[in-house]
Amino acid sequence: MEIAIIGSGYVGLVAAACFAEIGHQVICVDNDQTKVAALSRGEAPIHERFLPELLARHRKERLRFTTSIAEAVRASEIIFIAVGTPTDEAGKADLSTVEQVVQAIANELRGSSAKQKIVVEKSTVPVGTSQWVRRVMREAGAREGSFDVVCNPEFLREGCAVTDFLYPHRIVAGGNEESCDRLRLIYAPIIDGSYAERADAVPQPDGANAAVPFIASSAESAELIKNASNAFLAMKISFINAVANVCEAVGADVEQVREGVGSDARIGSEFLRPGLGYGGSCFPKDLLAFRSTAADAGYDFRLLDEVIRINAQQREMFLRKVHEALWTLKGKRLAVLGLAYKGGTDDVRESPAIAFIRMLLKEGANVVAYDPAAAAKAREAFGEDEITLCDHLYSAAESADALIILTDWEEFGQLDFGRLRSVMKAAVLIDGRNMYEPEFVAARGFAYYSIGRTSLPRAKAATEVDRAA
Ligand SMILES: NC(=O)c1ccc[n+]([C@@H]2O[C@H](COP(=O)([O-])OP(=O)(O)OC[C@H]3O[C@@H](n4cnc5c(N)ncnc54)[C@H](O)[C@@H]3O)[C@@H](O)[C@H]2O)c1
Incomplete structure (x- = not known):
């Protein structure tokens, strides 16, 4: 499948490399030009085990980098948002970067006749964000029916992010059934264990699940x-x-x-x-x-x-x-x-x-x-x-x-x-x-x-x- 990941930090970059590893075409976006230039040269901007190997394996073939959200949205069926969600001074999640990204995605979908795209909340967000993303998408001009929103929180730990992503304890998807099913397809080689059986797979850590539970829920439940x-x-x-x-x-x-x-x-x-x-x-x-x-x-x-x-x-x-x-x-x-x-x-x-x-x-x-x-x-x-x-x-x-x-x-x-x-x-x-x-x-x-x-x-x-x- 064609996947876009917006935000190439600890989560976005690892997700991009791992999705490429399980066979998808991935376009990874960041607004930091220096980072995108480094990634395009094949340099890993963060210290993470197995990441350099995956980047080297898939760069140019299944994984490419850009600063353009529009280009990534056009090329993809599923768009993951993986930008930062820091807290503001009042201790609330600051979702301003998520909002900017959602508006940029909506701009690209304005008047689009392409097949429905799924916008996935990968960033950690407060409960209710999915509804709010839908509203911003509509207000920014994305045509009704041209998109759906699913929450797919990430549980990886830095330091073992690649193995956590490829061998997770569970995968959670919150949203309507059909969209969750499309997400399930993306993760299929991880869920059914076929990735782990590949000769060139990243080694499975001790205690990894043979088959990974896929938990489909409402968006609110997934956020929580x-x-x-x-x-x-x-x-x-x-x-x-x-x-x-x-x-x-x-x-x-x-x-x-x-x-x-x-x-x-x-x-x-x-x-x-x-x-x-x-x-x-x-x-x-x-x-x-x-x-x-x-x-x-x-x-x-x-x-x-x-x-x-x-x-x-x-x-x-x-x-x-x-x-x-x-x-x-x-x-x-x-x-x-x-x-x-x-x-x-x-x-x-x-x-x-x-x-x-x-x-x-x-x-x-x-x-x-x-x-x-x-x-x-x-x-x-x-x-x-x-x-x-x-x-x-x-x-x-x-x-x-x-x-x-x-x-x-x-x-x-x-x-x-x-x-x-x-x-x-x-x-x-x-x-x-x-x-x-x-x-x-x-x-x-x-x-x-x-x-x-x-x-x-x-x-x-x-x-x-x-x-x-
Ligand atoms: N780091 C973790 O261990 C971890 C684990 C699970 C979930 N999360 C969640 O995932 C989200 C991302 O975390 P992270 O640690 O990867 O953050 P990060 O700061 O490492 O990465 C965010 C990236 O987004 C880019 N970015 C910012 N604004 C952008 C824009 N407008 N367009 C395109 N790119 C933009 C930044 O340049 C940066 O590269 C957060 O919500 C975090 O809570 C993080």
């Missing part, structure tokens, strides 16, 4: 499925962080508690990792927007307030931990590992790491940071000379008073402690993502502070070293 899913996942993160704080207070180990709780299939272990709290371009904004939607509808969703409060508090708690380890921060050289909001991505939007670095800077610390992929994007978040960015992990650690892990990149779980000890001023590891067993770190001569577990400060760590020796 996305809102409620993100709110629930954020709630799980805040829940385990609150439990971590209780663990610390009573001398329990949150990692043991997490394992015990998450092994219950009714609860599940995913999104139950204690740490610095959630961040990124989705959860913070989606929770605010959902709370606002509920309030507008007359429901005071206080549970969401608490999820948001616990998340913000988690950074304060972690700062206390840094103080517990170092007492004062002024003038201290702190080596920070991680700038992205989570491992596997270069996205720094609403990154807890960036917010936490700001807290360290406010206390007068000198921050030297390393991230395998997000340094360039983080550079824009800080003023000139505010922090030092290093290209190598061990250069960042040189002469540091402490090493602080803020992002759960896999490589941060494989540190060479001997090398670190030889370059750092003091052997102190403060781990905001619980990447290690405390005894393991202590046995390597490091004081170790983590979340929801008893700290092993220097004296205790030294004893562990003696025992290991």
